[in-house]
Amino acid sequence: MTGWHTLADQASGPLTAAQWKLVSAPLQGKIWLEGVAGGGKTSVGAARVLHLLGRGVPAESILIFVPQRSLAQPYITALRGWTAHRGGQVSVQTIGSLSLQMVETFWFLVAGDAGFKHPQDLPNFLSLELAQYFMTRAIEPLVDQRDYFNSVRVDRPRLYSQIVDNMNKAAIVGFPISEIGARLKSALASGVEQAHIFDDAQTCAVAFRKYCLAHNLLDFSLQLEVFRDYVWAAGLARAYLRGRFKHLIVDGAEEDNPASHFFVNELLQSCESALIIYDRDAGFRRFLGADPDSARSLRDNCDLEATLDETFVMEEAVAALGAGLGAQLGLPVKAERDADPAPALITEAHRYHPAMVDWVARQVDILVHERDVSPNDIVIVAPFMSDALRFGLADGLAQRGIPLRSHRPSRALRDEPAARTLLTLARLAHPHWNMPPTNFDIVFALMAAIKDLDLVRAKLLTEMLYQDCRLLPFAKVRSTAMQERVTFDLGERYDRLAAWIDRYIDGDRVDAIDIFFRRLYDALLARAGFGFHDDVDAGNTAQNLVDSARGFRWSLDFMSRYDEQIDLSQDYVKMVDRGVIANFYLRDWIADAEEGLLIAPAYTFLLNNRAVDYQFWLNIGSDGWSRRLFQPLTHPYVLSRGWPPGALWTEEDERNLSRETLGRLLLALTRRCRKAIYLGYSELSESGFEQRGLLLEAIQSLLRRYARDGQNV
């Protein structure tokens, strides 16, 4: 074993001979590495990066390219863990981050040609929330005026997000946005009504694009198009990237989209070494444009093909379960006839959902406290995680002293208590918005804002003192008994809050909304005796809200150059209410650092790409395990690169897709499970309906078949 072998081992533990051969391959040459999950491909990737550095390759010349940031974590961990490194820094990028940096850098050289109306002004890159906001501004008048989408029963933010999605699909596949409607119509329109809907979606996409070009706005689709069609095409950017990145590590190629593959392919032509990692059974991000077939084309530009198919993860019964379920659902995997999957499954049927949740908490308790399993080695997944389910689990586990971390990528910021409190107090402090908070909001805000104020006292204060949209002073409580019941100490703090807001209303300064949040936080809420004092979660949430509001202000400040007059603060709060802004907030400093049992939607867990000892699959009767989201304006397959022009999407296609999607999901889950899977089943769903989805059916048939085959043996 060489010194570098030891070094590379640091990335992931000891390597096998096959892995080491790939890690230590010559510094010139391009390797295509494919295999199944759990085969140790990412370990090879991480060790290869350290190997390159150890061999003196300058860190600046190495690019790690992944479809989304969670997939880069093993690399970042390996790089950080190698404290002895002296030199530069390896780049870790996604197509989103890289295209943004490049468009920003070379903007003034390409903006005019790309059709922007103000090429001498700065570009304004839109986060998803801002893209939805501007989409609303750009097309809502049109939608109202022409009565678009009147037959679609989906709320407007979700409709608009599907239009954004269509535009993104066009950009990543590489067809003009003007073709979106025709592609959808030819495959999906079963009648005039449906055809109109797609026409409307087309008109809206074009209108939004025009609006963006006129206002220097770049949503993801436009950013990507400008990158590919103008920045990359311009010699400077291409020379810069090709000159810089000589060593390429691409992980999760199957989860990435054709635009990324185009870029990787271009770099492959000039780089000295490359390692492209492809998981044969994955491609979970199809709904985000992942295209495993397009990824495969990268293989043609590699010199060496390697496979790692021996999984290091699963015990025999788990492997048999995965293969059996995959085969059952029609995937081209071999069911392992010799091994019985039953020992890998632990289940108990329940009539009601809460009983199932309770059973899950008890089983976790046994694993952790009686069998010494680390909570880090357990995951609880479901197709969707409702707040009620998450709360029920969190409560049951907290009672048993089990630490957990919870991934909530789509949790609305406005639902976080600290954010709700700031928003309520902002409405109170801006009566001219005519958006007075309800009594319920005030009760909630007082409880969160004043330390130790309980629900009963908060209600009393609200009933007695919240009048005409103002908080009256505590002295206005007539009865001394009532004052004593609230306590003078709490009353004094209530008064400080009420007086602060009064002073703000009566003063002549109106702050921008993010500044208002910060001022209130600083002057009052974070002070001793108030609810946010020394509270890490409240501080993080408040900072997220401030960042979101500031991003909004900066984008719109910019618009004022082009004669758009908007009451920024009021618009911000309105958009938060409508679920357009602050609906997704991904930045959370501590989410990844936390330890504990993970509760997450199944795909979120998969995209974290780590294995655990035990998995709990909840709501196995739900058809959410196999059914696509209802998205009447878009379609991940019809708008994909491989969809044949003019072909029809049939019910059979839909059924086959459900089976295949579920099969792949189950195979991927089992490949990330070492010991056993607990199935959470209740006859009645969370909302009280009988459930018999495809997953339940597949498990039952598989077990029946093995029982029968076992008897025959």
Next chain:
Amino acid sequence: MSLSPDFAFTQGSLQNFADCARRFELRFIRRMRYPALETQDPLQFEKRMRQGARFHKLVQQHLLGVPAEALAASLADDRELAGWWQNYLTRGLSGLPAQRFSEITLQTHLSGRRLVAKYDLLALEPGGSAVIVDWKTGSRLPPQSTLRRRMQTIVYRYVLAQAGAHLYAGESIAPERIRMDYVYVALGAERLSFAYSAAQMGEDEALLSKMITAIDNADEFPLTDDERRCRFCSYRSLCDRGGAGRLEDIELDEYEDEEEEEAFLLDFDQIAEIEF
């Protein structure tokens, strides 16, 4: 709670420790975000920070090959920034070695920890001089003695000597070849330069090592006794240290570096991306 094992020290985090141990603890160990106002005039402060960030971006674009005229056309609405830009073009790069790396990050290790520096510009000539350039957009020239003591001066030179060999034709850079230039673009691109030496490097290493060890072994992180340091600190409400300071009193240059570094660390941790 202790510092995460893979924490990377930077000039900013060490300066925070030097200024107030409590602030270091809150920011880097407890990772508390406290969105309080830095100054009494937040919008003016923000405008200055954004101008500074824009200037740094312009230089980066220029050094990557975007022609100066294309960049100048975008400055019509900001005369102050246009003035800085003109000063940069006239004197900012004069006398610097030809091989240039802008916005580059280097890393070394000390006392079992990573030590990272993010440079605005490194201008090197293998076998010749190695110049660190840091753009400053503040309008006050600090005393040379103050700058000499700042962690930025100490960390940047040390890290380059330790980790810059691959940019210097594979040879390690002798400390005597290293110079650090602070270039004040708002003051006609005036330069404050700091040479380096083996003796200075030895002293700096001892100091840095002592600080890192002290942080690693600390049981307590006391509040600073010098309450002037609290005026622009976002944890004032937590420490009960009064209200926000006046914009005129703040050393904007120090903030600019910290903001830049924080944005970079955030990117490094999270890979800024637009998901869809």
